[in-house]
Amino acid sequence: MALIGSFMTMLMALIYPxxxxxxxxxxxxxxxxxxxxxxxxxxxxxxxxxxxxSAMSKIINGEN
Structure with missing residues (x-):
């Protein structure tokens, strides 16, 4: 969820407008x-x- 959230939040809040x-x-x-x-x-x-x-490194390392 963090993986999609981090990308989409910046996309919708800063980049697209x-x-x-x-x-x-x-x-x-x-x-x-x-x-x-x-x-x-x-x-x-x-x-x-x-x-x-950050999200990918947590997924790879198995952290929550």
């Missing part, structure tokens, strides 16, 4: 807004990778 915002307002955003959205997406990807790695 920023990606959709960038897509919807692609021609109307300033460079600062684009940069902030890209940074938020990067934080989401890093968080999802860290959570997935």
């Amino acid at each position: 920023c990606a959709c915002y960038l897509k919807l307002y692609s021609g109307k955003l300033s460079k600062v807004q684009i940069t902030i959205c890209i940074l938020i997406i990067i934080v989401g990807v890093v968080g999802a990778c860290a959570g997935t790695y």
Whole structure:
């Protein structure tokens, strides 16, 4: 459950909203807004990778 939860939480809370915002307002955003959205997406990807790695290591090691 932690494996799916860590990935999906970051995907739905950080990555998708920023990606959709960038897509919807692609021609109307300033460079600062684009940069902030890209940074938020990067934080989401890093968080999802860290959570997935943590969950996988607990599964492999047999911890609860």
